[in-house]
Amino acid sequence: MKFYYELFMLFFKIGMFVIGGGYAMIPFIKAEVVENKKWLTEDEFLDALAVSQSAPGILAVNVSVYVGKRLRGVKGIVAASLGAVLPSFLIILIIAIFFKNFQDNPYVIAAFKGIKPAVIALILTPALSLAKKAGITYKNVIIPIAIATLIALFNISPIIFILLGIFGGNLYYRGERK
Incomplete structure (x- = not known):
């Protein structure tokens, strides 16, 4: 029972104090799960992220489901x-109740504007770390940049690129095995 409480509190703490959504939470989840608790290896965490990003839903929740399942099955999930x-549910509930009272407050507006650069940095940090771990270097960085550009400029569904990646990876590694 103690372990389930520890698992719950780890994700609760991260969810309560990290602003910026799932991608901003990744470095904190990684620090706790891989480096501090040593529940997963670096490679297992990279696999968790890959699975979590390709599954529908919120990234941080998907990662928590993966970690919970990996550690303790359904009860861990x-x-x-x-x-x-x-934490998100409680925070949104509180904001919904009181937001009308302070939505035009210049201090609140300034605080949200000030948070944006920090959130971008929190998102870029795991992206760069994962790119390095996945073997993306300055030589092959053109592929993710090109895909991101195509998605942003032409509103192409990311699913197409995921399917192309699956197909292309199978072709490439099938040829490499022979």
């Missing part, structure tokens, strides 16, 4: 995902 979801 419940503890970790509740820990990941509950």
Whole structure:
């Protein structure tokens, strides 16, 4: 029971204090799960991210489900995902109740504007770390940049690129095995 509480509190703490959504939470989840607790290896965490990003839903919740399942099965899923979801639910509930009272407050507006650069940095940090771990270097960085540009400029569904990646990876590694 103690482990489930620890798992719940880990994701609850991250969900409560990290602003910026799932991508901003990734460095904190990685620090706790891989470096501090040593529940997953670096490669397992990279796999968790790959699976979590390709599954529908919120990234942080998907990662929590993966970690919970990997560590303790269904009970681990419940503890970790509740820990990941509950802070956001409570915060949104409180904001919804009181937001009308302070939405035009210049200090609140300034605070949200000030948070944006920090959130971008929190998103870029794991992206660069994962790119390095996945073997993306300055030589082959053109592929993710080109795909991101095509998605942004031409509104192409990312699913197409995921399917092309699956197909292309199978072709490439099938040829490499022979």
